[in-house]
Every structure is written in structure tokens, then in C-alpha cells.
Amino acid sequence: MKLVLFFLSFILLSGAPAGSLINPPDAPTVIVDVGHGGTDRGARGHNPYCEEKKLCLQTARLVRQYLDQLGYHVVMTRNTDNFISLPKRVEIATQARANIFVSIHFNSSRSTQAHGIEVFFCDSKDNKTRATASRKLADSIMGRLIRRTSAKSRGVKRGNFYVIRETSMPAVLVEGGFISNTNERNLLKSRDYQEKIARGVADGVDQYFKARWKKAKKS
Numbered sequence: 001m002k003l004v005l006f007f008l009s010f011i012l013l014s015g016a017p018a019g020s021l022i023n024p025p026d027a028p029t030v031i032v033d034v035g036h037g038g039t040d041r042g043a044r045g046h047n048p049y050c051e052e053k054k055l056c057l058q059t060a061r062l063v064r065q066y067l068d069q070l071g072y073h074v075v076m077t078r079n080t081d082n083f084i085s086l087p088k089r090v091e092i093a094t095q096a097r098a099n100i101f102v103s104i105h106f107n108s109s110r111s112t113q114a115h116g117i118e119v120f121f122c123d124s125k126d127n128k129t130r131a132t133a134s135r136k137l138a139d140s141i142m143g144r145l146i147r148r149t150s151a152k153s154r155g156v157k158r159g160n161f162y163v164i165r166e167t168s169m170p171a172v173l174v175e176g177g178f179i180s181n182t183n184e185r186n187l188l189k190s191r192d193y194q195e196k197i198a199r200g201v202a203d204g205v206d207q208y209f210k211a212r213w214k215k216a217k218k219s
């Protein structure tokens with residue numbers, strides 16, 4: 001009996017991380033595209049001062065950490081404060097043969113009242129399969145983001161941003177909150193809230209793949 005327990009605990013301890021369905025060789029590759037960088041600061045807010053490029057990097061690093069823990073293979077388009085052109089970001093995704101592309105950004109508006117989360121996907125007419133998958137990924141990420149952050153959902157929207165238009169795999173762009181809104185800016189700067197956003201994105205990605213595998217198993 002003792003021996004059985006020993007082997008059982010060995011199997012349990014040496015297995016994949018809890019909750020993960022994937023084995024490393026089959027792990028999908030997720031591109032975490034980190035918005036802006038270097039001379040391109042993105043949106044900025046004052047009192048407290050805040051730059052979009054910095055929030056993108058801080059949050060994206062957490063997204064990578066959580067996706068790593070779930071067993072995914074993650075490639076970031078930048079991991080330092082450097083400028084990466086939009087075509088280069090698409091090239092990184094193509095070369096990595098990425099399964100999906102998730103771009104991390106934060107929003108800004110003339111109206112200081114505007115707040116909440118938006119997730120964009122490209123409704124490419126010439127590739128309906130990609131458009132449908134992108135929409136599913138966007139819905140999944142939005143659902144999990146709202147669950148984690150309790151922020152306002154401003155909806156899943158069609159967008160024509162370069163990185164989600166020119167990539168060839170399912171792609172979404174997350175606008176994780178408004179730098180132009182004082183309350184939201186304070187939240188976005190906190191590590192605690194960044195963790196909630198990052199967990200939401202990672203959960204959404206995980207849910208997207210698990211739904212696909214379930215469907216593939218049935219058919």
C-alpha cells in the first residue's frame with residue numbers, strides 16, 4: 001500500500017501543472033504583442049504620470065508568466081523599452097508560427113469619464129475562418145477579463161489595427177482600460193490590478209484552446 005501511494009504521489013507530482021491540459025511538445029505558441037515602446041510612448045496621463053508603453057510591458061510580462069504556468073509557449077514582441085515597428089511585430093508572429101496573437105494596449109479618450117475594457121478583432125472578409133476564430137478568442141478574453149477585474153465591458157469590436165489585420169493567425173487587440181480616466185489610471189498602475197488583467201487574458205486564451213480541443217474531440 002505504501003508503495004502504491006509512493007508511486008501515485010510521484011505520478012501526481014511529476015505531471016503537468018494543475019488545470020493544464022497540454023503537454024509541452026503540443027503547447028500552442030501564443031504571441032504576446034507588447035504595445036508601443038522606446039520613442040513611441042503611446043497614451044500618457046498625468047497626476048499620477050503614466051505611460052502606456054510601460055503599462056503594456058508590465059502587464060504583458062504577467063500574461064507571459066501565467067501562460068507559461070498553464071503550459072503554453074509564449075513569444076513576446078518586446079521585453080525591454082525598445083521601439084518595434086508594426087511590420088516587425090507581424091514578422092515575429094509569422095516566424096514563430098504562432099497559433100494566436102494577442103496585443104496588449106491601454107486606451108485614452110478626450111472624455112475623462114470614459115472607462116472600461118475593449119477587445120478588438122479583425123473581421124477579415126477574405127479569411128472567414130480566421131475572423132471567426134479571432135472573434136471567439138476576443139469573446140473568451142473579454143469574458144474572463146471582466147470576471148477578474150469587474151471593470152465595465154465596452155464590448156468586443158471589429159478593428160482594423162495593423163497588427164491584427166496583417167497577421168495570418170487568429171488575432172486580437174486588448175485595450176485594458178483608460179489612462180485618461182483618473183480612477184482607472186490609478187488602478188492600471190497598481191500591480192494588483194495588472195495581475196487581474198493578466199490573469200483574465202491568460203484565462204481567456206486557455207478557455208479558447210480548451211473549447212477548440214473539446215470540439216475537435218467530438219467531431
Ligand SMILES: [Zn+2]
Nearest residue numbers: 035042105106
Ligand atoms: Zn496603444
